[in-house]
Amino acid sequence: MLAADIGGGSLLIAWQLKGKKVLIIGGGEVAGQRVESILSTDAHITVISLFCNLHEKTQKLISQYPLRTKLLDKMYEHGADSTDLLNYDMVLTALDDFELSKTICHFCREHRIPVNAADIPGLCDFYFGSQIRDGPLQIMISTNGNGPKLANLVKGKIAKALSGQEGAAIKKVGALRVKLRERAPGVGGELGKRRMSWMTKLCKEWTMEELGTLNEENMQMLLDEGWENDKVPSAKALGVKPLSICVPSSNDVVFPGFIGFCVGIACVTTWNWLRR
Ligand SMILES: C[C@@]1(CC(=O)O)C2=NC(=C\c3[nH]c(c(CCC(=O)O)c3CC(=O)O)Cc3[nH]c(c(CC(=O)O)c3CCC(=O)O)/C=C3\N/C(=C\2)[C@@H](CCC(=O)O)[C@]3(C)CC(=O)O)/[C@H]1CCC(=O)O
Ligand SMILES: NC(=O)c1ccc[n+]([C@@H]2O[C@H](COP(=O)([O-])OP(=O)(O)OC[C@H]3O[C@@H](n4cnc5c(N)ncnc54)[C@H](O)[C@@H]3O)[C@@H](O)[C@H]2O)c1
Numbered sequence: 001m002l003a004a005d006i007g008g009g010s011l012l013i014a015w016q017l018k019g020k021k022v023l024i025i026g027g028g029e030v031a032g033q034r035v036e037s038i039l040s041t042d043a044h045i046t047v048i049s050l051f052c053n054l055h056e057k058t059q060k061l062i063s064q065y066p067l068r069t070k071l072l073d074k075m076y077e078h079g080a081d082s083t084d085l086l087n088y089d090m091v092l093t094a095l096d097d098f099e100l101s102k103t104i105c106h107f108c109r110e111h112r113i114p115v116n117a118a119d120i121p122g123l124c125d126f127y128f129g130s131q132i133r134d135g136p137l138q139i140m141i142s143t144n145g146n147g148p149k150l151a152n153l154v155k156g157k158i159a160k161a162l163s164g165q166e167g168a169a170i171k172k173v174g175a176l177r178v179k180l181r182e183r184a185p186g187v188g189g190e191l192g193k194r195r196m197s198w199m200t201k202l203c204k205e206w207t208m209e210e211l212g213t214l215n216e217e218n219m220q221m222l223l224d225e226g227w228e229n230d231k232v233p234s235a236k237a238l239g240v241k242p243l244s245i246c247v248p249s250s251n252d253v254v255f256p257g258f259i260g261f262c263v264g265i266a267c268v269t270t271w272n273w274l275r276r
Contacts, residue, residue: 010127010144017043021087024048025076025104026094030118032057033128034092035069040133045069046088048076078103086111093117121145130155134167136174168212173203176219183223194230201232209242210235 020043024034027049035058038045047054047062051073054062062069078100085091091108093101098120105123108115117123129142130151139158141151177199184191202222203211214222218238226233235242 008144010142012140012142014138015041017041017090019043020089021046022090022092023085023088024092024094026096026118027054027058027071028094028096029055029057031055031092031094032061034094034118035061037128037131038092039065039068042068043089046072048072048074048081050075076100076104078107082107085113088113091115132159132162134162134164136170137167163208165208165212169208172211172214172219173199176202176214176222179219179223180227183227198227198230198232202226205232206235207242210240213240213242 017038018041022038022043022045024031024038024045024047027047031047031049032055035045035047039061045068047058047069049058049071051059051071054071062071082104085104085107091104091113092115093104095101095118101117101120102123105115105117105120109125114125115123116126116128118128121127127142127145129140130148131141132139132155139155141154141158143151180195180199184195186192213235218240221238222233225238
């Protein structure tokens with residue numbers, strides 16, 4: 001792609017909010033979706049809304065996660081409450097009041113606090129996207145403001161293409177990488193290159209299902225016999241057997257079942273015919 005073709009998009013990043021403070025102003029349905037999204041980041045969430053205006057979902061999440069969420073049971077008033085915004089690392093408005101959203105967004109911009117106003121793209125520093133989450137696997141689909149419903153539909157297509165094993169595999173690979181770094185510590189250099197090429201080879205040669213089945217014992221074997229000898233043994237060689245998947249996607253599962261069904265029908269028909 002030519003450099004001249006690059007542009008018109010937004011930066012897709014995995015923003016680390018752990019331990020940071022996020023303010024959500026409003027307590028309706030959209031605020032509930034925002035609380036849910038932010039909870040997955042381990043940030044501390046404050047919601048400003050009258051308790052009686054809280055959407056059922058928002059109320060439920062706040063009572064379910066009392067250590068990570070706090071409700072300020074009041075209406076936000078710009079002027080009286082605006083300096084409080086300075087205490088936050090991120091501000092989200094989910095209000096049915098466009099003028100108030102606009103005022104809050106301008107204040108945040110002035111003070112360099114990242115801000116999103118639900119459904120008001122012109123005021124946002126960043127947009128939310130359609131999400132797929134499976135443990136550490138996080139997929140965001142963004143149409144960059146062009147068609148949120150299409151983002152939701154593309155999400156459905158992507159979800160169908162996943163096997164459901166990816167999250168577990170990624171978790172195990174994460175644990176293995178930690179063990180490998182303990183065994184071969186350091187940043188960069190020849191060792192870093194070797195570590196990366198070994199991990200890359202393992203991820204390419206093993207299936208998601210095989211990686212997802214790794215346990216303490218065979219991780220140890222993989223490092224002792226594989227890493228130490230500069231090779232990647234097959235899952236079979238290490239005795240790693242993926243658990244059978246529930247979805248009957250292979251002929252092994254579907255075909256015997258189908259044959260059994262046909263034989264059953266044939267037996268009943270023959271029996272009825274003989275009786276007659
Ligand atoms: C992805 C998702 C995430 C989330 O909000 O968490 C999200 N909107 C979702 C759904 C949705 N929103 C709307 C519809 C009705 C159908 C339609 O209009 O298409 C549906 C569909 C539905 O409800 O099923 C209405 C709408 N949305 C915006 C405007 C204003 C405008 O476009 O000017 C209007 C028109 C208001 C009007 O016409 O009056 C603006 C934004 N909405 C965004 C995110 C950001 C851009 C994301 C992107 O482009 O990818 C952005 C820019 C700002 C932001 O809010 O961050 C979530 C799907 C979650 C999921 O199901 O997976
Ligand atoms: N992104 C999306 O998917 C999506 C979908 C639907 C609607 N929206 C838009 O997002 C916004 C919020 O949607 P919603 O469905 O949550 O609306 P909602 O009407 O259910 O909730 C808005 C809440 O803001 C509260 N509020 C208003 N002024 C306040 C103040 N000063 N202090 C504290 N709380 C205050 C209201 O009491 C209400 O509870 C609307 O502008 C809506 O058009 C976005």
